[in-house]
Amino acid sequence: MTETQPGFSTLSIHAGAQPDPTTGARTTPIYQTTSFVFNDADHAASLFGLQAFGNIYTRITNPTTAVLEERVAALEGGTAALAVASGHAAQLVTFHALLQPGDEFIAARRLYGGTINQFSHSFKAFGWNVVWADTDDVASFERALSPKTKAIFIESIANPGGTVTDIEAIAAIARKAGVPLIVDNTLASPYLIKPIDHGADIVLHSLTKFLGGHGNSIGGIIVDAGTFDWSRDDRYPVLSQPRPEYHGLKLHETFGNFAFAIAARVIGLRDLGPALSPFNAFLILTGIETLSLRVQRHSDNAKAVAEWLSANPAVAWVSYAGLPGDRYHNLARKYSPKGAGAVFTFGLKGGYDAGVNLVSNVKLFSHLANVGDTRSLIIHPASTTHSQLNDEQKALAGAGVDVVRLSVGIEDKEDLIADLDQALKA
Numbered sequence: 001m002t003e004t005q006p007g008f009s010t011l012s013i014h015a016g017a018q019p020d021p022t023t024g025a026r027t028t029p030i031y032q033t034t035s036f037v038f039n040d041a042d043h044a045a046s047l048f049g050l051q052a053f054g055n056i057y058t059r060i061t062n063p064t065t066a067v068l069e070e071r072v073a074a075l076e077g078g079t080a081a082l083a084v085a086s087g088h089a090a091q092l093v094t095f096h097a098l099l100q101p102g103d104e105f106i107a108a109r110r111l112y113g114g115t116i117n118q119f120s121h122s123f124k125a126f127g128w129n130v131v132w133a134d135t136d137d138v139a140s141f142e143r144a145l146s147p148k149t150k151a152i153f154i155e156s157i158a159n160p161g162g163t164v165t166d167i168e169a170i171a172a173i174a175r176k177a178g179v180p181l182i183v184d185n186t187l188a189s190p191y192l193i194k195p196i197d198h199g200a201d202i203v204l205h206s207l208t209k210f211l212g213g214h215g216n217s218i219g220g221i222i223v224d225a226g227t228f229d230w231s232r233d234d235r236y237p238v239l240s241q242p243r244p245e246y247h248g249l250k251l252h253e254t255f256g257n258f259a260f261a262i263a264a265r266v267i268g269l270r271d272l273g274p275a276l277s278p279f280n281a282f283l284i285l286t287g288i289e290t291l292s293l294r295v296q297r298h299s300d301n302a303k304a305v306a307e308w309l310s311a312n313p314a315v316a317w318v319s320y321a322g323l324p325g326d327r328y329h330n331l332a333r334k335y336s337p338k339g340a341g342a343v344f345t346f347g348l349k350g351g352y353d354a355g356v357n358l359v360s361n362v363k364l365f366s367h368l369a370n371v372g373d374t375r376s377l378i379i380h381p382a383s384t385t386h387s388q389l390n391d392e393q394k395a396l397a398g399a400g401v402d403v404v405r406l407s408v409g410i411e412d413k414e415d416l417i418a419d420l421d422q423a424l425k426a
């Protein structure tokens with residue numbers, strides 16, 4: 001390799017990995033073990049006291065998972081990362097390091113539905129209070145600030161409409177308020193958008209989606225940008241205060257620009273426990289090797305399908321930031337110039353019945369609740385994920401009775417268009 005920084009596709013295959021030192025295995029082995037033998041008693045004591053880095057127990061570190069962590073940190077341009085059992089676990093472990101009972105955080109209203117549930121209900125039980133803001137009105141984030149605010153949370157490309165968020169404008173508000181900006185980069189992947197370049201302090205992923213990419217494993221990851229001063233005014237005691245279980249060690253003082261990733265691991269993951277299986281880490285690592293090829297194809301196919309739908313007489317509207325004239329097209333050109341991703345929504349003139357009819361008649365598209373698979377996926381939110389809401393609530397959530405959401409896969413685009421065509425005519 002040359003002295004220059006390797007490119008994205010090279011890092012996707014090589015970052016964090018080397019031939020196995022004992023066997024020479026070229027692919028990262030699956031270290032399917034719960035625990036690791038200590039060299040001697042002093043070594044054991046130094047590992048437990050955080051004086052030395054090394055493996056103790058797979059709930060906290062594992063060599064297969066460590067390669068995944070190093071690779072995603074390299075792709076996102078962060079200092080370190082922590083892989084966990086799911087995207088939701090990544091959110092839980094992140095906020096656990098930042099919030100005390102009674103604290104607040106500001107979150108974009110436009111988020112993955114499961115995240116809205118997690119923030120609205122389960123987080124309340126921890127005494128963590130979400131305050132909602134609107135990405136279409138960036139000043140609403142500033143208005144939502146209070147002395148109790150400890151973080152701001154957004155998605156780079158947001159579910160379900162594939163809308164693009166003005167990350168830099170919201171990062172400026174976070175910086176001024178002295179709180180970290182957390183960006184869920186799941187729908188973009190670092191191939192399309194690198195939020196750290198635009199001011200994010202922490203980047204999260206559901207690895208379940210484009211990074212794993214094949215619809216076979218649940219996982220999540222937390223990337224530390226290394227940019228935030230956790231000690232400035234003692235607002236983040238987990239990072240700035242002495243830890244009794246580590247002989248009074250202060251995590252930020254000791255670990256500097258990767259202290260957040262360490263805190264999430266040695267406090268959150270250690271105590272809450274949502275560890276990733278080494279087998280899933282292996283499958284996700286394999287997926288990441290082809291990330292740049294897949295996401296480019298996903299985006300190109302999505303654009304072709306969106307263009308075709310825009311010209312179809314059964315379709316009332318298409319919301320895809322990759323289309324010129326779309327409300328989010330300028331933001332897409334700025335933040336995501338290689339393409340606007342695979343996920344978008346469109347509306348059917350025939351309303352609820354037409355939506356049910358379409359999902360019932362597709363043959364190649366799979367009717368299910370996921371995104372970011374190699375396979376093309378379709379869902380009619382009003383009759384599934386949002387069926388418990390009344391019509392007005394559905395519309396507010398972007399899940400009106402006429403709305404269909406696609407996650408366009410990497411099959412041949414002609415076959416995808418032919419499938420939608422026959423299903424719309426059926």
Ligand SMILES: *Cc1c(COP(=O)(O)O)cnc(C)c1O
Nearest residue numbers: 086087088112184186206208219
């Ligand atoms: C799927 C998803 C999540 C949750 O991830 P899981 O791996 O399902 O826990 C969070 N954010 C976004 C944008 C998602 O698409």
